[in-house]
Amino acid sequence: MEFLNTFIKAAFIENLVLAYFLGMCSYLAVSKSVNTAFGLGLAVIFVLGITMPINWVISEYLLSENGLFGVDLTFLRFILFIAVIASMVQLVEMVVEKFSPALYAALGIFLPLITVNCAILGGSLFMVSREYNFSNSIAFGLGGGFGWFLAIIAIAAIREKIRYSNVPPALRGLGMAFILTGLMGIAFMSLMGIDPAAYASN
Amino acid sequence: MAETAVKEKEPLFQFGKKERHLITDPLNDNNPITVQVLGICSALAVTSLVYPSFVMAIAVIFVTAFSSLFTSMLRTYIPKQVRMIVQLVIIASLVTVVELTLKYLNYPIYKQLSVYIGLIITNCIVMGRLEAFAMANKPWRSFLDGIGNGLGYGAILIIVGIIREVFGKGSLFAGSPIELKIIGPTVDYFINTTDSALFGWYTNNNLMVLPAAAMFIIGILIWIQRSYNTKLVDVS
Amino acid sequence: MYTTRYVIGFILILTASVAVALTGLREVTKNKAAQNEDIFNKRAILSAIEDYLPDGKKVSGLSDEEVAQIFAQMQQPVLNMQGEVLDGVQAETVDMAQERKKPEAERRLPLYIYEHNGENFYILSVRGKGLWDEIWGNIALKSDANTIAGAAFDHKGETPGLGAEIKDNPAFAKEFEGTKIYEDGNYVSVKVRKGGAKNRTHEVDAISGATVTSDGVSEMLYRGIKYYQPYLEEIRQSEKAQGLLIQ
Numbered sequence: 001m002e003f004l005n006t007f008i009k010a011a012f013i014e015n016l017v018l019a020y021f022l023g024m025c026s027y028l029a030v031s032k033s034v035n036t037a038f039g040l041g042l043a044v045i046f047v048l049g050i051t052m053p054i055n056w057v058i059s060e061y062l063l064s065e066n067g068l069f070g071v072d073l074t075f076l077r078f079i080l081f082i083a084v085i086a087s088m089v090q091l092v093e094m095v096v097e098k099f100s101p102a103l104y105a106a107l108g109i110f111l112p113l114i115t116v117n118c119a120i121l122g123g124s125l126f127m128v129s130r131e132y133n134f135s136n137s138i139a140f141g142l143g144g145g146f147g148w149f150l151a152i153i154a155i156a157a158i159r160e161k162i163r164y165s166n167v168p169p170a171l172r173g174l175g176m177a178f179i180l181t182g183l184m185g186i187a188f189m190s191l192m193g194i195d196p197a198a199y200a201s202n
Numbered sequence: 203m204a205e206t207a208v209k210e211k212e213p214l215f216q217f218g219k220k221e222r223h224l225i226t227d228p229l230n231d232n233n234p235i236t237v238q239v240l241g242i243c244s245a246l247a248v249t250s251l252v253y254p255s256f257v258m259a260i261a262v263i264f265v266t267a268f269s270s271l272f273t274s275m276l277r278t279y280i281p282k283q284v285r286m287i288v289q290l291v292i293i294a295s296l297v298t299v300v301e302l303t304l305k306y307l308n309y310p311i312y313k314q315l316s317v318y319i320g321l322i323i324t325n326c327i328v329m330g331r332l333e334a335f336a337m338a339n340k341p342w343r344s345f346l347d348g349i350g351n352g353l354g355y356g357a358i359l360i361i362v363g364i365i366r367e368v369f370g371k372g373s374l375f376a377g378s379p380i381e382l383k384i385i386g387p388t389v390d391y392f393i394n395t396t397d398s399a400l401f402g403w404y405t406n407n408n409l410m411v412l413p414a415a416a417m418f419i420i421g422i423l424i425w426i427q428r429s430y431n432t433k434l435v436d437v438s
Numbered sequence: 439m440y441t442t443r444y445v446i447g448f449i450l451i452l453t454a455s456v457a458v459a460l461t462g463l464r465e466v467t468k469n470k471a472a473q474n475e476d477i478f479n480k481r482a483i484l485s486a487i488e489d490y491l492p493d494g495k496k497v498s499g500l501s502d503e504e505v506a507q508i509f510a511q512m513q514q515p516v517l518n519m520q521g522e523v524l525d526g527v528q529a530e531t532v533d534m535a536q537e538r539k540k541p542e543a544e545r546r547l548p549l550y551i552y553e554h555n556g557e558n559f560y561i562l563s564v565r566g567k568g569l570w571d572e573i574w575g576n577i578a579l580k581s582d583a584n585t586i587a588g589a590a591f592d593h594k595g596e597t598p599g600l601g602a603e604i605k606d607n608p609a610f611a612k613e614f615e616g617t618k619i620y621e622d623g624n625y626v627s628v629k630v631r632k633g634g635a636k637n638r639t640h641e642v643d644a645i646s647g648a649t650v651t652s653d654g655v656s657e658m659l660y661r662g663i664k665y666y667q668p669y670l671e672e673i674r675q676s677e678k679a680q681g682l683l684i685q
């Protein structure tokens with residue numbers, strides 16, 4: 001039950017893109033068409049879902065004072081987290097290249113960009129500061145990834161449609177994408193503060 | 203460090219037109235935020251006040267400059283297969299240096315920036331410059347390129363910070379030693395809205411405090427920039 | 439192409455040298471950083487009695503040494519849930535975030551007793567839940583253990599401009615000054631009321647648009663101050679006795 005709560009919260013209420021504005025670079029760069037956005041969104045779900053529990057284990061059993069070394073090594077968390085993320089992305093890259101060359105061609109240079117997607121590292125850092133337990137870290141990873149996926153599909157769909165509108169030339173493309181994201185963020189604010197746990201217990 | 207630098211043939215610290223261009227180009231034509239669309243996340247989260255934006259800008263300039271320098275010095279030794287991990291290790295350690303230094307020098311700001319310090323690692327500007335420039339250029343020029351891009355990023359951060367703080371809080375540089383109180387409902391402020399005949403209607407704009415406001419402001423900045431600089435207009 | 443041995447060797451040397459350099463830097467900065475954190479937390483506690491600091495100073499006007507000195511002069515008992523003073527613990531060593539994770543009956547309560555111009559102030563620490571995450575605060579009571587002399591709040595991740603106003607808007611904390619936690623000898627606490635306070639002795643105005651955070655503050659105050667009840671009752675009794683004596 002707690003698993004489901006954390007998942008829903010991470011996906012909708014505390015959406016990494018629309019509530020925290022994380023992972024903006026690839027979100028804005030790859031959202032020109034729904035097809036590529038779909039692929040990148042799936043890759044993000046996968047990477048977040050895998051790295052989150054691994055980083056949880058690292059921070060709990062290697063870096064904390066009660067961990068393997070018995071000393072507080074939290075200052076090394078940036079390096080370890082990013083190393084885990086980079087290797088996982090490399091893995092995804094290899095898998096995608098092998099099983100779906102079409103998707104690989106479409107995502108092209110964006111796959112390595114997942115490594116520098118703030119949502120991935122940000123997710124891990126949030127997980128540490130919110131003191132989630134192991135199963136919640138998985139839920140948070142999958143939910144956060146799913147929320148990111150939804151957000152990028154939504155903006156890509158809007159951007160595909162808005163091409164037929166008469167936007168001032170200087171605002172076309174990037175400028176409009178920023179303003180749209182801002183509006184979506186404000187819309188998402190109406191979901192905040194909803195506590196799925198409270199509904200479950202009632 | 204010295205051994206790699208000595209190998210360069212041309213003068214080490216040349217500063218001519220080309221080098222100046224490395225610094226000025228990212229400020230407008232090739233701005234990391236408004237043109238290259240890199241490093242947006244931290245631009246949104248920390249800019250509700252000017253002072254944290256300023257500290258963030260300094261931190262990013264430090265990280266871009268030195269990661270470019272180190273990567274460029276190591277560029278001939280870095281194995282291509284693992285270059286991303288090597289770059290990330292360099293960036294992550296520089297960010298850890300920033301974190302430790304902030305904890306040492308100014309704890310309240312460290313608290314305020316919290317997870318966003320760590321997110322400098324995934325600030326795509328840093329990675330982007332390493333891939334695009336430092337891996338193919340000599341250390342001194344890479345260093346300048348790093349500073350230039352850091353400055354271009356910092357400039358936007360501070361512009362957004364000023365707009366958001368003045369309209370959202372009625373102050374400037376809050377939290378720093380030179381805090382200015384501009385407009386607000388008490389006597390501490392330069393314009394006191396409770397007894398001023400002219401500004402009695404004024405209240406702070408709460409929208410400016412939300413991260414979404416940064417999206418609008420950057421969107422409008424892009425609009426303004428592209429109206430003047432038409433070669434940047436997106437055709438798609 | 440590089441050989442695998444070269445790649446592994448390169449990575450190992452790089453990470454090892456980086457780790458050594460960072461550990462060195464951390465060792466150098468560790469003590470000062472810990473001290474900074476300590477002073478930062480102490481300043482947060484002192485902001486509850488901002489109006490009563492020595493020489494009329496503000497918290498931001500105090501130097502680190504002055505902050506440390508004020509804490510050295512304060513009595514810092516730690517109470518258990520029965521209101522008994524625990525031996526050998528200083529209040530400043532109690533971590534409220536850790537205490538909140540314990541079962542209620544086992545929590546320890548830090549108390550700071552600050553003296554200003556011959557009057558005692560009791561600073562209580564409370565912690566609860568806001569909209570997104572934890573919120574906490576320090577409440578200073580005057581020597582009657584009833585009137586609030588000042589309050590200061592902080593939060594982990596409330597929405598800027600809405601819930602975060604409990605910290606960012608000084609007017610919110612200011613409202614608590616002069617409110618009372620007892621009515622006719624019964625504990626009622628102070629409530630944050632949506633739509634404007636009706637009874638200024640026990641209510642303050644809520645932050646518009648931040649209902650959940652405001653309710654969180656009410657709940658935190660009610661429960662948090664209640665923990666201190668046994669001890670506060672003792673003070674109130676002895677104050678009453680003293681008052682009778684003077685009369």
